Amino acid sequence: MSPQTLTITIDPDAADAPFEQVRTRIADLARDGGLPVGYKLPTVRGLAEDLGLAANTVAKAYRALESDGVIETRGRNGSFIAAAGDAADKEAAGAADTYARRAKRLGLDRAAALAAVQDALTAAYGPQA
Template sequence: MGENQPVTSTNLKIRIDGSAGAAAPYEQLRAQISEAARAGRLPVGFRLPTVRGFAEELGLAANTVAKAYRALEADGVIETRGRGGTFIAAAADSAAREAAAAAQAFAERAERLGLTFDEATAAVMDALRARFGL
């Protein structure tokens, strides 16, 4: 996408399936943006369209696009800079920060519960094995 080329759902290749069996529109939008960011088709720092503009282009309600953007922000895929716009975030940095915060919260909770280091470690390992099917 060129510097002066406007960002649209067409050049982002966003397609919303309105058929009855399809996922909710906000989830389709979230998944497509997330995948494009992960694959590098939307590079870090890439500015996304405004909520209203994107909604109009896609034929969706502004609340639907806003919900997708909120989910993407919670996942660390995008960052919103207020009136400055919405941008693809450095996902690796965001994921590492979120994992560190979750680990810190767990460590504090384990200490309050009176778990030993070995008990806390075992609990984490059990949860990870279950989650990753190991």
């Protein structure tokens, strides 16, 4: 795929909801460099029309991407790919810190706290190969 090309295909038979398919595809393209920082995304209505989805479905994906720091919305100017990594890294570090402090307050030792994280990662990502 050439840079700066947004290609999304919605699989109606997929386990993931359409908004999640849109969110995942844009996040993957941003992370892998297929969409560079500053790339202007289509409007919510435009992308919804292209994909045959309701505007609310694409809007939900854009809100999740913005919340994750993948895109930034500049009011009437549109939505753009944000600087990669920094926001996600900071948010992940903050979540890890919050979890570690909470686990300690709950009286979990390090091994139990790590086991809980491993279980959660397995549930989210599947088993390690």
